[in-house]
Amino acid sequence: MFYSQNRDELRRFYVQVWGKQQRGESMEPMEQIIAQVILMHPEYQTMLADEEQALGSEFGPEQGQSNPFMHMGMHLALHEQVATDRPVGIRALHHALGLRLGDAHEAEHRMMECLGSALWEAQRSGQAPDEMSYLECLRRL
Numbered sequence: 001m002f003y004s005q006n007r008d009e010l011r012r013f014y015v016q017v018w019g020k021q022q023r024g025e026s027m028e029p030m031e032q033i034i035a036q037v038i039l040m041h042p043e044y045q046t047m048l049a050d051e052e053q054a055l056g057s058e059f060g061p062e063q064g065q066s067n068p069f070m071h072m073g074m075h076l077a078l079h080e081q082v083a084t085d086r087p088v089g090i091r092a093l094h095h096a097l098g099l100r101l102g103d104a105h106e107a108e109h110r111m112m113e114c115l116g117s118a119l120w121e122a123q124r125s126g127q128a129p130d131e132m133s134y135l136e137c138l139r140r141l
Helices: 007-023 027-041 041-049 051-056 066-084 090-101 106-124 131-139
Strands: none
Touching: 007 027, 007 041, 007 051, 007 066, 027 041, 027 066, 041 051, 041 066, 066 090, 066 106, 090 106, 090 131, 106 131
């Protein structure tokens, strides 16, 4: 379910996970990871407590705010990359940056800049992301 291409289904999934977290219900492993990401972002929790607001909100550049679902999705992508060490070396880079900054969450926020750039370039070129360029960007952080 989580890998749906439907915006409302994805948003509803985040809302459901947050509801389970608030009620102390058991969760599947992916739901637990999502709940941890939401817990790191108190600024999104009120919105996620209101399904209508979560489903109806727009986050385009003209609103002047970033898309919380994209932001949380980037955290999830980084979590998966670090867990699988793909691209090879990202786990060590994440660990080193987290140690240097003293905050793994802040490290991920910085890493998101590189991930976003790699994804944008891939979309623009119509090719798979360039892992070597992505890793080089991460090394420069």
